Amino acid sequence: MRQVSGGLRVALFAAAFAVAGLVQAAMASTPYSESAFKSAQATGAPILVEIHANWCSTCKAQAPIIDALAVQPKFKNLKIFRVDFDSQKSDVQKFGAKMQSTLIVYKGNSEVGRSVGDTKRDSIAALLDKGL
Template sequence: MTFSRRFFATAAVAATFAVAGLGTAFAVDATPYSDAAFKAAQTAGQPILIEIHAGWCPTCKAQKPIIDKLAAAPKFKDLKIFRVDFDDQKPVVKGFGAQMQSTLIVFKGATEAGRSVGDTKEASIAALLDKSL
């Protein structure tokens, strides 16, 4: 079997894209929400993101890679992300005053610093996360 120059060029480009994608295509693990862990992070003065999430929500699915990308940035290395399940943790959702899934709430220690609902723009989510620093 002979391979053409075009085949090798195409393979080289595909490999380059695959390797380049590996550097940015990793997920940041959100911690399942618990009152104790949340209070400990607040007491420690950590920047915190509360992510009100539903597995069936297309907006939540669109937010996830943006949050993963931003959380991987060095300036957000200390950001603690807590995921609240919109369907299974209704008392917690209500406690945060969230009316719907895809709600993002940031805390700077014990103080709420900002929130957004249904946002899927990287720039505005980054601006929201900045408020936690």
Template sequence: MSVLAFGARAGEKLNYDAKSFAAAQAAGKSILVEIHATWCPTCKAQAPILSELEKQDKFKNLMVFRVDFDSQKDAVKAFGARMQSTLITFKGSQETGRSVGDTNPSSIAALLDKTT
């Protein structure tokens, strides 16, 4: 797996920061933003599903940014998220889809498909 210019491997979760996210968007990357909380049972249910999907070849170039729902309120607001367990996909600067509270592997896979 090659190291990307952003200092992360494809499929690796990055702690969200606006500068890295903007650089990924400018580069036209496939992006998943996870609005996550450590105490959230839905987030915990999403984690193994996302982990398995991110291992698939078709998502090998997916950049995953994790926004902490509790400590990154400005980012949560900027993404228009109202609650944790929100998943937002982008292809470059274009938002391609979002879901809230979804723990269905098929529909999460369909959401990630919108990044390719």
């Protein structure tokens, strides 16, 4: 068996943590259900509702930004719910969303912020801050 050098061992270790972080980030959002959303509201946790469509280029640009922000310590209690724009039309309407790529932030039962089509990390972070 070949010995792994110290530098390579450190690189492999760092890569494993990076992959673990990506897996955690990819799992940051939960498919929307009214019962799960209401439960999260009852806890008073900050909530992000993403009105998302898989075919939407803006939604695809938002996703890695949201995933990266969601793993930051200050957003550790953030609950993220993804509403499918195409298959959950009644839920899209309940949130008053007119189009995909809508981001809505709640603090408990109160909506505290909303954006449409935003793909800037700083402004998405500022939107999420409103839920804290």
